[in-house]
Amino acid sequence: MEIAEAINKAKKNKQLAFKFLLDTFWNDVYAFQLKRTQNENDAEDITIQTFSKAFDKINTYKEEYKFKTWLITISKNVHIDLVRKRKRTIKDLSKDNEDNYFDIVDASPTPEDKIITEQNLAQLLRDIKKLKPHYQEVINLRFFQELSYKEISKDLNEPINNVKVKLLRAKKLLAAIITKT
Numbered sequence: 001m002e003i004a005e006a007i008n009k010a011k012k013n014k015q016l017a018f019k020f021l022l023d024t025f026w027n028d029v030y031a032f033q034l035k036r037t038q039n040e041n042d043a044e045d046i047t048i049q050t051f052s053k054a055f056d057k058i059n060t061y062k063e064e065y066k067f068k069t070w071l072i073t074i075s076k077n078v079h080i081d082l083v084r085k086r087k088r089t090i091k092d093l094s095k096d097n098e099d100n101y102f103d104i105v106d107a108s109p110t111p112e113d114k115i116i117t118e119q120n121l122a123q124l125l126r127d128i129k130k131l132k133p134h135y136q137e138v139i140n141l142r143f144f145q146e147l148s149y150k151e152i153s154k155d156l157n158e159p160i161n162n163v164k165v166k167l168l169r170a171k172k173l174l175a176a177i178i179t180k181t
Contacts, residue, residue, distance in 0.1 A: 003067055005017075006020045006021050007021070007058070018055055019161070019165055021051075021067070022051055022165055023161050025067070025071055026047065026051075026164075028071070028072070029047045029050050029071050029072065029075050030043055030044065030047045032072055032075060033046045033047055033050075033079060036076075036079055037079065046078050046079050046082065048164065050074050050075040050078050051071075052168055053074050054070070054071055057074075124178075128140075130177050131173055131177070134166065135166065135169065135173060135174075137156070138163065138166045138170050139167070139170050139174065141155060149164060
């Protein structure tokens, strides 16, 4: 399959085209982010977000640009957003720090917080159960057992890119289920 053909098929929501594009450009985007972030986890997270955004907005892609350049631009913007978000969080945490020098904050959850967390977790588990079994499994392995992509790949006996695509789809389907309720 050629890239132009894959892009046209992806615009028609053909899953194999998405997989082809992910497989073709994953290393380029990941390597770009690894150079920028100097952190494998951040590079991987940004790369996944990049493909997620790109696939959501695939219909906005214009053929006069190289697809790789378009992906790298999205990736750059995702990284910039992440940096801004972190800076904002740090500023918020440091604001008025001098005035509260001797204030000791109890960060432990209140009984109400614990109940809300348990209810939210129960609802999340019910929502996960609405997914197809293979999506349930990949979410369980990644977020509840906290396995790496490599470990999940080995556990499921599937290529690592398949695991990433499956997890990406599972998260999107789960988000759709959650927003409906």
